[in-house]
Amino acid sequence: MNAEIWFALAAANFAASVAPGQNVALVGSATARTGLVGGTAALLGILVAELIWSVLALTLAVTAREVSPILFTCLKAASGGFLFWLGMSLLREGPSAASDAAAPAGCFARFTLDGFWIGLANPLALIFFLSLFPGLVSDLGDTTDPMVLACCVSAILLSSAAGLAPWLVSSGALAKIGFARHLHVLSGGALLVMGVLVTFRLIS
């Protein structure tokens, strides 16, 4: 794997990662509630999910065509329900713990876990890892070779983190200058609306 392919992979994933979606909304919401530490905890959970997606897509070489439509539907239903529930519970809690010091114990572990599920059941991640990603790595030969695997995974994880970093930093800055409540309502509401949309599209 040469540097060109590494950068092409990283650039494609950066574009997908920086685009607004449920990962971005969770990072915003976690940062509004508990500052940069909470946002970073959510980001770490998302990265673990992305690690799983990229390793699965590379080692099993699964593509969208091979995944049963029933599994897709189940994943979307789980994603819709979880987004709705998470949006509701975040909105109900309110941005009470806007400073790191006031954050309740266990809050960061919760954000990491939320990040993990949000990242795993992300319809945009499904599209990326099962449709775009296989095309991007198709010339690499044996993608189960540990070296190739490590290169691809490092490109994905670094670019995903780089895509979420501007949202983390700007959310932290907004929370600091007194917009924590607005940010909280906006990102919690976005998660809720995405949950409704995913569910609505499934049943309509």
Ligand SMILES: NC(=[NH2+])NCCC[C@H](N)C(=O)O
């Ligand atoms: N690594 C990826 N391409 N993941 C999908 C990210 C989707 C989108 N940026 C979101 O926040 O929901």
